[in-house]
Amino acid sequence: MPDMPQTSLGVALIGTGFMGKCHAMAWNNVATVFGGARPRLEILCDADAGQAEAFAAQFGFDRAMTDWRAAVADPRVDVVSITTPNGLHRAMADAALEAGKHVWLEKPMALTLSDAEAMAGLALARPDQRTLLGYNYLRNPSFRAAQAMIARGEIGDLRSFRGVHDEDYSADPALPWSWRMTHEGGGLGALGDLGCHLVSQMLALMGPVAELTAMTQIAIPERPSPEGMRRVENEDSALALLRFGSGAQGSFATSRVARGRKCRLQWEVHGSDGTIVFDQENMNELWVHRAGEPGFTRHLSGPEQPGFAAFCPAPGHNFGFNEQKVIEARDLCAAISGAAPAGPDFAAGLEIERIIHAMAASGGQPVSLGDAT
Known part of the structure; x- marks a missing residue:
């Protein structure tokens, strides 16, 4: 079994739908199940301010916001979970990578093959930043x-x-x-x-x-x-x-x-x-x-x-299902x-x-x- 990090990772989660909840539960449970440092749940981001506030309180995120660009650029964030509608995947993943973050992105990767090619190229140019797509099965x-x-x-x-x-x-x-x-x-x-x-x-x-x-x-x-x-x-x-x-x-x-x-x-x-x-x-x-x-x-x-x-x-x-996400x-x-x-x-x-x-x-x-x- 791979070793878990001993230094806490700062997490930003974008999206509060079905997969947003799955990611939130996974971030809350990963250290409980596998040990290592507990992730810091820094930012919960959603287009609806009320929904963002409620979700952040429910899952223990430190802050709620509606500006996803600010979330991915935040210096306390190390890894960004993206669980938004498909049409936002490339823009958010690109911005997170360009901000020096690791990225956990739900599938599908992108709307078009050309978008996916560009995203893979951007990730390849940043070998120290990890990417993962949500193929939990x-x-x-x-x-x-x-x-x-x-x-x-x-x-x-x-x-x-x-x-x-x-x-x-x-x-x-x-x-x-x-x-x-x-x-x-x-x-x-x-x-x-x-x-x-x-x-x-x-x-x-x-x-x-x-x-x-x-x-x-x-x-x-x-x-x-x-x-x-x-x-x-x-x-x-x-x-x-x-x-x-x-x-x-x-x-x-x-x-x-x-x-x-x-x-x-x-x-x-x-x-x-x-x-x-x-x-x-x-x-x-x-x-x-x-x-x-x-x-x-x-x-x-x-x-x-x-x-x-x-x-x-x-x-x-x-x-x-949710254990797979953990x-x-x-x-x-x-x-x-x-x-x-x-x-x-x-x-x-x-x-x-x-x-x-x-x-x-x-x-x-x-x-x-x-x-x-």
């Missing part, structure tokens, strides 16, 4: 166990990957239009909200993608708004076929309009000697088949897996303290962005990912 002990099984060769040579990330938060056609459904405010649709999570896991399990063919769909082309019906600009769903640099093949699907699905981040990896199956809706278990066995064996999360024991010493006691905060703090860089950083995040933007642009035609082979 990579911190699940079950996922880490699957990675370890594959690395040890327990299922042999990798042959194929099948992955799905479906939810139904946009399935109701009466759901009002929002910024999430525009290129200017949201960027990509299901690919940027959900599919990027599946890509992050796919790359970690299978290695780089060499080529893909994809198609997207806008299932509900218009949404109601106070001004009348407004057009949906980005995709509700996407499907892709892939070839990895190793020669293995893959299939990929994501949808924000899949009725009944809440967080079906499901994948299976087929190897020459076995298969591993995972589903985020049952995030504390893996199903593993090995050649010669009659079927699959259920593997429960437990303290033998990295990260789990820091929260609970007993097997079968479930790990959760591990993410731990990895970032350790990287700032001198451990190996946490991932995905902005360089690795750019590879995820290249894949999802290639899927969006494919239109059913093959797209080469260049250096992957």
Whole structure:
């Protein structure tokens, strides 16, 4: 387990939504769970002054403000958590990096591929500043166990990957239009909200993608708004076929309009000697088949897996979504303290962005990912 910093880090958190609360809980709990110096919660920033004040008081931040530029420039701040709408990601991350801060940014990295390239370039020019993107599902002990099984060769040579990330938060056609459904405010649709999570896991399990063919769909082309019906600009769903640099093949699907699905981040990896199956809706278990066995064996999360024991010493006691964010905060703090860089950083995040933007642009035609082979 990486060493935690012994010097307290000053934190600024921008945003008070779902992920803002996740980051606030992670910053409050990271030293409690993993030791080291407790972060100093310096600034809570939100566009709504009342909301900023209330959130700062609730989570123990020293100050509340509405000016995010002042927050990232503050000399008492060492690391900036950015949990704002997608359209603000680049401006805030760039400003934080230029101010000499470390950055923890929620996905997707940016609205456009060119923005992501610029952000990765800016981070590369500042090697002493750490960046981390919020792909928290990579911190699940079950996922880490699957990675370890594959690395040890327990299922042999990798042959194929099948992955799905479906939810139904946009399935109701009466759901009002929002910024999430525009290129200017949201960027990509299901690919940027959900599919990027599946890509992050796919790359970690299978290695780089060499080529893909994809198609997207806008299932509900218009949404109601106070001004009348407004057009949906980005995709509700996407499907892709892939070839990895190793020669293995893959299939990929994501949808924000899949009725009944809440967080079906499901994948299976087929190897020459076995298969591993995972589903985020049952995030504390893996199903593993090995050649010669009659079927699959259920593997429960437990303290033998990295990260789990820091929260609970007993097997079968479930790990959760917010614990993943605490591990993410731990990895970032350790990287700032001198451990190996946490991932995905902005360089690795750019590879995820290249894949999802290639899927969006494919239109059913093959797209080469260049250096992957």
